[in-house]
Each structure stands twice: as structure tokens, then as C-alpha cells.
Amino acid sequence: MDRTIKMSVNERGITMFGKTANKKTLIAAVLTTCLTAGASFHVAAMESIHFLVPGGAGGGWDGTARGVGEALSKAGLVDSISYENMSGGGGGKAIAHLIETANQKHDTLMVNSTPIVIRSLSKVFPQSFRDLTPIAATVGDFGAFVVRKDSKYNSFNDVVAEFNEKPRSVKIGGGSARGSMDHLVAAMAFKASGGDARQVRYVAYDAGGKAMAGLLSGEISILSTGFSEALTLADSGEIRILVMTGEERNEAAPDVPTLKELGYDASFVNWRGFFAAPGISDTEKAEFVTTLKKMYDTDAWENVRARNGWVELFKPDDEFVTFLEQQEKEVGALMRELGFLK
Amino acid sequence: MLDGIFTGLSTAVMPFNLMMVVVGCFAGTFIGMLPGLGPISAVALMIPITYGLDPSSGIILMAGVYYGAVFGGSTSSILINAPGCASTVVTAFDGYPLAQKNQAGKALALAAYSSFSGGTIGALALLFAAPALAKVSLSFQSTDYFALMILGLTAVAAFSGKGQVIKALIMTVFGLMIATVGTDTMSGATRFTFGSLDLIDGISFLLLAMATFALTEVIMTVLKGEHRKEEQQVDMSKLGSMKLSKEEIKEVAPTIARSSVFGFLVGVLPGAGATIASFLAYGLERNLASVKEKLKFGKGSLRGVAAPESANNAASTGSFVPLLTLGIPGSGTTAIMLGALIAYGIQPGPRLFLDNPDVFWSVIISMYFGNLVLLVLNLPLIPYISKLLIIPRPILIPMILFFSITGVYLVSFNTFDIHMMVVITLIALFLKLLEFPMAPMLLGYILGGLMETNLSRALMISDGSLAFLWERPLTLAIISVALIVLIVPPVFDLFRNRKNARGPEAAINEGEG
Numbered sequence: 119m120d121r122t123i124k125m126s127v128n129e130r131g132i133t134m135f136g137k138t139a140n141k142k143t144l145i146a147a148v149l150t151t152c153l154t155a156g157a158s159f160h161v162a163a164m165e166s167i168h169f170l171v172p173g174g175a176g177g178g179w180d181g182t183a184r185g186v187g188e189a190l191s192k193a194g195l196v197d198s199i200s201y202e203n204m205s206g207g208g209g210g211k212a213i214a215h216l217i218e219t220a221n222q223k224h225d226t227l228m229v230n231s232t233p234i235v236i237r238s239l240s241k242v243f244p245q246s247f248r249d250l251t252p253i254a255a256t257v258g259d260f261g262a263f264v265v266r267k268d269s270k271y272n273s274f275n276d277v278v279a280e281f282n283e284k285p286r287s288v289k290i291g292g293g294s295a296r297g298s299m300d301h302l303v304a305a306m307a308f309k310a311s312g313g314d315a316r317q318v319r320y321v322a323y324d325a326g327g328k329a330m331a332g333l334l335s336g337e338i339s340i341l342s343t344g345f346s347e348a349l350t351l352a353d354s355g356e357i358r359i360l361v362m363t364g365e366e367r368n369e370a371a372p373d374v375p376t377l378k379e380l381g382y383d384a385s386f387v388n389w390r391g392f393f394a395a396p397g398i399s400d401t402e403k404a405e406f407v408t409t410l411k412k413m414y415d416t417d418a419w420e421n422v423r424a425r426n427g428w429v430e431l432f433k434p435d436d437e438f439v440t441f442l443e444q445q446e447k448e449v450g451a452l453m454r455e456l457g458f459l460k
Numbered sequence: 461m462l463d464g465i466f467t468g469l470s471t472a473v474m475p476f477n478l479m480m481v482v483v484g485c486f487a488g489t490f491i492g493m494l495p496g497l498g499p500i501s502a503v504a505l506m507i508p509i510t511y512g513l514d515p516s517s518g519i520i521l522m523a524g525v526y527y528g529a530v531f532g533g534s535t536s537s538i539l540i541n542a543p544g545c546a547s548t549v550v551t552a553f554d555g556y557p558l559a560q561k562n563q564a565g566k567a568l569a570l571a572a573y574s575s576f577s578g579g580t581i582g583a584l585a586l587l588f589a590a591p592a593l594a595k596v597s598l599s600f601q602s603t604d605y606f607a608l609m610i611l612g613l614t615a616v617a618a619f620s621g622k623g624q625v626i627k628a629l630i631m632t633v634f635g636l637m638i639a640t641v642g643t644d645t646m647s648g649a650t651r652f653t654f655g656s657l658d659l660i661d662g663i664s665f666l667l668l669a670m671a672t673f674a675l676t677e678v679i680m681t682v683l684k685g686e687h688r689k690e691e692q693q694v695d696m697s698k699l700g701s702m703k704l705s706k707e708e709i710k711e712v713a714p715t716i717a718r719s720s721v722f723g724f725l726v727g728v729l730p731g732a733g734a735t736i737a738s739f740l741a742y743g744l745e746r747n748l749a750s751v752k753e754k755l756k757f758g759k760g761s762l763r764g765v766a767a768p769e770s771a772n773n774a775a776s777t778g779s780f781v782p783l784l785t786l787g788i789p790g791s792g793t794t795a796i797m798l799g800a801l802i803a804y805g806i807q808p809g810p811r812l813f814l815d816n817p818d819v820f821w822s823v824i825i826s827m828y829f830g831n832l833v834l835l836v837l838n839l840p841l842i843p844y845i846s847k848l849l850i851i852p853r854p855i856l857i858p859m860i861l862f863f864s865i866t867g868v869y870l871v872s873f874n875t876f877d878i879h880m881m882v883v884i885t886l887i888a889l890f891l892k893l894l895e896f897p898m899a900p901m902l903l904g905y906i907l908g909g910l911m912e913t914n915l916s917r918a919l920m921i922s923d924g925s926l927a928f929l930w931e932r933p934l935t936l937a938i939i940s941v942a943l944i945v946l947i948v949p950p951v952f953d954l955f956r957n958r959k960n961a962r963g964p965e966a967a968i969n970e971g972e973g
Contacts, residue, residue: 174873175504181799203873207657211874214657242650243657289921297648321920322645324913327789327798331730331782337601337921350802354787354809425511425803458648 164409166198170228172212173205182390183229185422186256186410192418195409209234210243217249220395224402227253227392232299235446240297240458246446251398252438253406255391257423258431260345261303261363262374263290266333267356269340274361274380277340278311285317291338293326297458300329303363303386304342306452307377310384315455333357344388346370346427363387368429389431391438407434464813465587468821471516472829480513480521481826485833488528493845495536495860496670496867498545499529499776499793507800515804516819520826522797523780527579527827530734530776531834534571534769539564539848540856542674542864547734547772549669550742553899554757554764556677561760564849565702568842570762571769572835574716578770579831581720582727582777586824591813594785597728602918603928605731607938609911612736614945615743616900628900631891635904638663639912646916658876663884665735665906667868667877671884672898674864678857679889702842704762712766715745723771727778730790734775736910739903741771747945751953758899777827784808784820 167190169183183201190196204212209230216228228250238246263274271277281288292300301322305315321338323329326347333341334356343351345362349370352359359374363386367376377384394406413419414432423430433441453459471477484506491502502525510518533544538555551571558567585593600608616632641652642662653659704712719741726737745767746757757764782788787808789795801808806816813820848856868877888898922928930936 174871175501205661205872206874206876207660210657211876242660286923295643295645295648301648319920321917322648323917324645325789325795327782327795328731331598331600331786331788331790332602334598334786334788335601350807351787353807355811356786356809427802 163194164196164405166200166225167196167406167409168223168226169199169201170212170216170223170226171201171203172209172228172230174203178390179209179229179231181426182231182257183227185426185428186229186392186413189413189416189419189422190409192421193413193416195412195416208237208242210237210245213243213245213250216393216395217245220397223395224398226395227406228394229390229392231390232388232445232449235442235449236298236302236453239446239450239453247393247439247442250393250396251403252435252442253392253394253403254410254434255389255431255438255441256410257428258387258389259347259429260368261300261307261386261388262343262345262348263304263307263360263362264333264341264343264348264351264357265339265360266336267358269358271340271360274307274375274377274382277360278308278313278382281308281311281313281317285313286319288340289319289321289338290340290342291321291323291329291332292342293323293329295324296320296322297453297456299388300342302449302452302456305456306384306386306448307361307363307382309452309455310377310382315452316457330357346429349427387431389433389441391433403435410434464817465821465825467817468823468825471818471822472520472825477517477520477822477826478829480517481524481830482833482837484521484524485528485531485830485837488525488530489532489834489837491525492529492532492544492548493535494867495540495542495544495674495863496666497870498533498547498666499526500791500796501871502526502529503793503796507796510800511803515801515806515816516822518800518804519797519819519823522800523823523827524830524833526793526797527773527776527830528834530772531572531575531579531838534575535568535845538567538571538765539846540674540860541677542860543666543669546666546669547738547776548768549665549673549735549902550738550768550772550899551765552673553742553768554759554761557758557760558762558765559849563701563760564846565842566704566762567765568846569702569839570704570712570765572838572842574712574719574766574769575773576831576835577716578720578723578773578775579777579834580828581717581770582724582774583824583827583831585721585724586777586780586827587821590781590785590824591810593728593781594810596725597730597782597786597788599934600729600731601932601934602731602914602921603932603935604938605729606911606914606918607929607935607942608732608740609907609914611938611942611945612740612743612907613903613911614942615739615746616903624895624897627896631896631898631900632904632908635901635906636908636912638668638901639905639909644916645913646920658874658880663880664868664872664877665902666871667881668884668905669902670864670868671881672888672901674860675881675885676888676892676898678860678864679885680892681853682857702839708762712762715763715766716770718748719745719767719770720774723774724778726771727775727790728781730782730788731910731914732775733779733791734772735906737775737778738768738772739906741767743903758897773831780823780827784812784823785810 169187171180171183173179187199191199204215212228216223234247237243265271277288290304294300301320304320305318308318309315323332326343329341332338348359351357361377362374364376365385488502491497503522506522506525510521529545530547533548534551536542536544537548537552538559541552541556543549543552555567616628641659643650643660650660723737723741726732726740727734745763746754779790779794782790783794783798789798806819865878868881918928928935
């Protein structure tokens with residue numbers, strides 16, 4: 119028996135027979151039996167997870183939810199998996215929906231990533247991660263700066279030197295709007311190098327591919343992008359990765375230095391993770407966390423992870439909340455400095 | 461390289477891969493025909509299926525679905541004025557009027573021939589020049605895209621009938637205004653969203669096209685229909701001949717050739733794509749036409765069907781150049797295919813045709829087969845597909861409404877879009893009753909929107925200086941062509957006016973007669 123069905127029975131029971139106390143007690147008794155029976159039945163596997171994707175099919179969020187869902191299902195950790203796409207408002211529509219219908223959404227996990235922090239700071243939507251139940255960050259990606267293979271910049275230090283001398287001559291592009299992730303990562307790096315973050319000349323493109331075409335056409339001199347995307351582009355031989363934003367070097371490209379190594383005290387990771395509806399019980403939360411945790415040791419997950427080139431970043435529960443608070447503080451300070459927040 | 465081509469050929473003709481071509485084309489055509497569901501939805505549906513296949517077969521299947529959807533999209537544009545996908549919106553401008561004149565069969569056949577030619581010329585260009593063309597795709601900067609959009613906008617007149625120029629201009633500006641709704645990428649500011657969450661992503665082109673064409677048309681039919689219902693029903697059931705006369709072939713052949721090459725080149729640019737290519741090719745064709753022919757555009761010109769249909773298929777083939785040779789996706793559809801390639805462990809880039817010759821060449825060669833398959837698949841089906849029109853209107857109209865609305869919803873998964881469609885339909889209906897043309901609005905939306913972002917990006921890069929307009933040769937060249945297109949016809953007319961007592965008015969009357 120599946121939890122969603124129980125919930126709807128529960129709701130219907132209350133609305134239909136709410137007035138007769140006897141029947142209500144009866145239904146409650148039946149439900150309790152069902153619930154206990156269910157709990158003793160499924161020790162190993164969760165019954166169902168419903169993934170709520172705040173964007174359309176084929177995007178990054180969609181891929182993460184479906185990848186994790188595939189791994190959970192193939193590894194036998196969850197019996198039934200369903201997906202729902204709901205786009206609008208940069209993810210705000212799905213967040214509002216999850217909060218409004220929270221008491222029917224005990225089996226729902228919403229996928230999200232760093233933009234939830236940025237967008238709630240810039241008040242794109244009024245809610246923040248605090249209005250939901252953070253479950254865990256699952257995968258992550260670092261930021262990276264890339265240049266054309268024949269670029270005059272040989273190291274990020276060259277870029278910083280030019281920036282400190284003539285900030286306006288360094289043209290940095292990115293595949294998202296001004297004030298969103300690619301821009302903020304660039305601003306963070308130049309701020310750490312002692313420059314003025316507001317002087318960063320950020321050229322926005324509407325997609326990563328178009329930004330890359332811009333870099334290769336020579337209209338911008340450096341591109342701020344995700345590390346895994348930079349790796350696949352570097353394989354094609356047209357570009358070089360100057361620096362990445364991890365705490366330490368990554369085994370996928372051991373030659374690429376980190377910002378910290380070059381003496382700039384900045385690091386950044388774009389996480390992707392899951393949130394449950396507000397007000398779920400601690401047991402339910404723990405069940406989500408253990409299920410996700412178990413997933414990392416399975417072959418099914420390794421298969422999905424390798425196929426997508428994801429970097430594992432497991433931060434469950436309280437650790438996730440602390441991480442989110444820290445990121446909110448850092449990003450908030452930066453956005454204030456750049457004038458996006460007052 | 462010749463070795464590689466042979467490896468590719470032997471991979472492409474493997475029975476399983478040939479089957480993938482047929483399956484892909486068939487699935488693509490079918491999904492493409494459904495109003496609103498276009499190549500991106502079709503290719504996304506294929507992702508889970510391709511996991512189990514080897515790379516060549518998987519990409520061959522996805523490519524087949526992609527150009528199959530672009531191929532099939534024209535059917536609903538022509539028959540019911542509900543664009544099958546974004547890149548076939550333009551096809552409705554002249555295709556639907558043809559269907560109303562009982563020439564649906566001819567329009568569908570012409571669309572199939574044009575698509576076939578566009579796709580085949582594209583595949584040949586890809587086969588012989590893909591690595592060399594990669595450089596072309598990178599020579600375009602924001603300033604050049606800006607100039608290209610200006611050139612495209614000179615075609616506004618192409619979408620307006622006699623005495624409609626002012627109305628067409630108003631609608632173009634209206635389209636431009638709609639394009640500004642949402643988040644401005646250059647500044648990050650939200651514009652005209654009125655604090656609504658749902659408007660921060662802007663209004664999608666597909667939604668706008670479906671509301672102003674499919675829905676508005678349906679409601680117009682209902683409003684007008686009552687008193688002449690019966691005659692209309694008999695009329696519409698006639699398919700008309702599928703054959704093109706010799707004169708007609710002579711008329712459209714140069715159009716198809718021009719638009720195929722032009723569409724392919726536009727498709728190669730990562731910042732453009734099949735939809736832009738179809739609009740530009742239509743405009744180009746209108747600009748090249750004689751005064752007399754110009755008047756036919758928008759009322760059922762054969763050239764008006766041939767141009768966008770050749771261009772969109774050639775462009776979708778062209779978009780494989782930046783995808784395969786540089787790893788740069790120019791559209792959402794190619795971005796999904798890039799993801800699939802990477803999932804296979806294949807890195808698209810300048811070395812792809814050396815490292816994985818089987819994948820690279822077999823995909824290109826399969827496109828040639830694919831286009832043949834599409835032609836063979838589609839031509840005999842035309843009489844059956846157009847039976848759609850015999851369906852009694854009380855059944856057909858709800859069906860169109862259902863497919864149009866669900867089609868838009870399935871792309872965005874946002875119920876707000878449905879409300880938005882209703883509002884836009886009401887506005888469009890009002891404007892249509894006042895005889896404002898809808899096509900210039902779509903042109904203003906799509907070209908104007910790109911013109912704005914590219915201009916603001918170019919200004920950001922040049923630090924506010926407009927010098928790039930005359931300092932960058934490519935930009936200057938395109939702008940000059942745009943100026944010539946704008947200035948020459950009126951001057952020419954003026955000149956002829958003096959010499960010829962009849963003047964252009966006479967020519968116009970003649971054209972109408």
C-alpha cells in the first residue's frame with residue numbers, strides 16, 4: 119500500500135464523514151492499523167517518492183530528479199517513483215505549491231540548487247529554504263573560468279593583474295542573466311583578488327552554449343561557467359581552464375589550480391539537492407535522508423553519476439541547513455556589494 | 461577523411477540503424493504534427509530510449525526525430541492554422557490561405573518537397589563542409605546578429621497588404637513590446653512583470669503563436685461560421701490537386717534552392733536557429749519578389765510556403781555543425797542531444813570526426829536517408845491527413861482547442877500559461893476584427909527580441925560606443941544590405957513612375973486582378 123493513497127483516504131474521510139464522530143474514530147483506527155502494518159512491512163525500501171521538478175523537461179533540475187529517481191528505483195530502495203514538472207517564476211511556483219499543499223505532500227521531494235538561495239535573496243519569490251524541510255544536497259559542481267586556447271592569459275593571475283590595472287578591459291561572459299550565478303562567481307573571484315566587484319564587466323548570454331560561442335568568436339575574453347561543463351569543453355581542445363572554485367584540486371583535471379591555491383580566498387560550489395514539504399515528521403525526514411544516503415553505495419547510482427559526470431556532494435539534514443545558511447550569508451554580502459540588494 | 465565517410469556509410473546502412481531512421485522520422489513527424497509539441501519535446505521523449513542503444517544508433521534516432529518533427533510541423537500549420545512547432549509558424553502565413561482556397565493538397569505536397577530539398581541540401585553541405593563551416597559559425601559576434609535582425613525586420617512590409625503598412629508597423633512594435641516582458645539578461649532586472657512570478661520568464665513564442673493563430677482562428681470560425689456553415693464545410697473537404705504545374709515548379713524551384721542554402725547558413729549560427737531561419741527566408745523571398753508577386757504573400761503564395769519550409773529543415777540540419785564540430789548547442793533541442801552525446805562518453809568537438817568517425821559520419825549520412833524516408837512517408841499520407849478537414853466542425857474545433865492548449869501546457873507545465881493564452885487570444889481577436897495583421901507581431905517579437913539583447917550585449921562589450929556599426933566589416937555589410945532593401949524599391953518605383961505613366965498603382969491593381 120502506498121502512502122499517497124492513504125493520505126487521500128485520510129483527507130476524504132475527514133471531509134466526508136467529519137461530522138460523525140463515530141465514523142471518524144473508526145477510520146482513524148483503520149488507518150492506524152494500515153500505517154503500522156505498512157511500517158513493519160517495509161523495513162528496507164521506502165514505499166514511494168514523488169519528485170517535484172520546478173522547471174520543464176530536459177533541464178538541469180529535471181535531469182537531477184530523474185537520475186536520482188532512476189538510481190533509487192533500480193537499486194530497489196524505493197518501490198514507486200513518480201515525477202511532476204511545474205515551472206514558473208524561476209522555481210517559485212513549485213515552492214509555493216509545495217508549501218500550500220504540504221499536508222498532502224508527505225512523500226514529495228522537490229529538487230533545487232544554488233539559485234533558490236540567490237532568488238530568495240533577490241526576492242524573486244518571497245519564500246526561502248527555511249520555509250521547506252531541507253533533506254540533503256546530493257551532487258555539486260564548482261565554478262570555473264575558461265579562455266580560448268590562444269588567449270593571452272596563461273594563468274588567472276594574468277587576468278587579475280589586468281583587472282587591477284584596467285578593470286573595464288576584462289570582459290567576462292556567462293550563460294545566465296546579470297546578478298545570477300555565473301556573474302556572482304566572477305564577482306566573488308575578483309573581489310577576493312582585492313579588486314572592486316562592481317567593476318566586473320559581465321556580459322550576459324541567455325544560454326551556456328551561446329556564451330561559449332561568444333568566447334570563441336572573440337567578443338569576450340573569459341567565460342565564467344560550471345567546472346563540469348568546462349571539462350567537456352576543454353576536451354574539445356578549443357579552450358583552456360584557468361582556475362576552478364573548489365577547496366582543492368579535482369581529480370578529473372588535476373592540472374587546474376584552485377582560487378585558494380593562487381592566493382585568492384574564495385571558494386564556491388553549486389549544489390543540487392532535495393527539499394521536502396514543511397511540517398513533515400522527524401521520522402519521515404530521517405527516512406528520506408537514510409534512503410538517499412544508501413543510494414551512494416549502489417551500482418545503479420554509480421551508473422547514473424558517471425553518465426552525467428556528476429560530483430558527489432552529500433550534505434544531509436542539519437549539515438545541509440548550515441551549508442545553506444553559510445552560502446546565503448556569502449552570496450547575500452556579495453549581492454549587497456554589487457547593488458542587487460539594499 | 462574518405463575512410464571516415466566509408467566507415468560512417470557502413471554504420472548508417474546497418475539494418476538496425478536504418479530502422480532507427482525510419483522510427484525516428486515517423487515518431488518525429490507524428491509529434492511534430494500535434495500543435496505546439498515540437499522537436500524539443502520529441503527529442504526529450506527519446507532520451508530514455510537512447511540509453512540502451514549504441515551511440516551511433518542513439519544519435520541517428522534523435523536526429524531523425526528532430527528533423528522529422530520540423531518536417532511534420534508544417535501539416536497542422538497548413539491545415540488548421542495551428543503551428544505544429546515554432547519553426548513552422550511562418551508556414552501558416554501562406555499555407556493556411558492556400559488550404560482555404562481548396563489547395564491544401566498542393567500546399568502540403570509543396571511543403572514536403574521543400575522540406576525534403578532543404579534537408580537534403582543541408583545534409584550534403586554538412587557532408588562536404590562541416591569542419592570548414594565551424595569557422596563560419598564562430599565568425600558571428602553580437603553586433604552581426606544585431607545587423608542580421610535589422611535585415612530581417614526590413615521584411616515587415618512583407619507581412620502587410622495594401623494600405624496596411626501602418627498597421628503592420630504598429631503590430632511589429634507591439635511584438636517588440638511583448639518581447640521585453642520578463643527578466644532582461646543584460647541588467648538582470650525584471651521588466652513589465654507587474655510583480656507576477658509567472659511573468660519573470662517572459663511570454664513564450666510558442667504560446668504567442670498558438671494564441672494569435674490557432675485559437676484566434678478557431679474563434680473567428682465560430683463567430684463567422686453560423687450563416688455559411690454548410691457551403692464552407694463542403695468547400696474545405698476538397699483537397700484539391702496535389703500536383704504542381706510546370707509553371708509553378710518553375711516559380712518555386714529558385715525559391716527552394718535559395719532558401720535551402722540561406723536556411724542552412726543561418727542554422728549554422730549558434731545564436732539563430734530554425735525559427736529565425738524561417739522568418740528570414742520568408743522576408744528575403746518577399747523582398748526579392750516583383751511588385752506583383754509581393755501582393756500574393758500572406759494570401760496564399762506558393763513561394764511563401766516553399767521559402768520557410770526549405771529554410772527550417774536546412775537550418776535544423778545546419779545546427780548540427782556547431783553541435784558536432786564545436787560541442788556548442790545553438791538551441792534547446794541540440795542542447796539535449798549534446799547531453800546525450802556526453803552521456804555516451806563522446807566529446808563533440810573539432811576532433812570528433814577523427815576520434816569517432818563512425819558516429820560523426822553515420823549521423824550525417826543517415827540524414828540523407830532520413831529525408832528520403834520522410835518524403836516517401838509523407839507524400840502518400842497527404843490525402844489521408846487532410847481528411848482532417850472533413851471532420852465536422854463541432855468536433856474539429858474542440859479538438860484544435862484541446863491540442864493547442866495542452867501542447868503549450870506540456871512545454872511549460874505552468875497553468876498560468878493557459879490563462880495567458882486566453883487573454884492574448886481575446887486581444888488578438890479584437891485586433892483581428894479591426895484588421896490588424898498578426899504576422900508582423902510575431903516577427904517583431906522574435907527578431908525584435910533578439911535584436912534588443914544583441915544590441916545591448918554589443919554596447920556592453922564596446923562600452924557604449926556605436927562604432928562597431930561601421931568598423932566591423934561583417935556588421936557593416938549586413939546593415940548595408942538592409943539599407944539597400946529598404947531604400948531601393950521606393951526609389952525604383954519613383955523612377956519608374958516618371959518614365960511610365962501607369963505608375964505603381966496600376967501595377968498593384970493588376971496584381972490584385
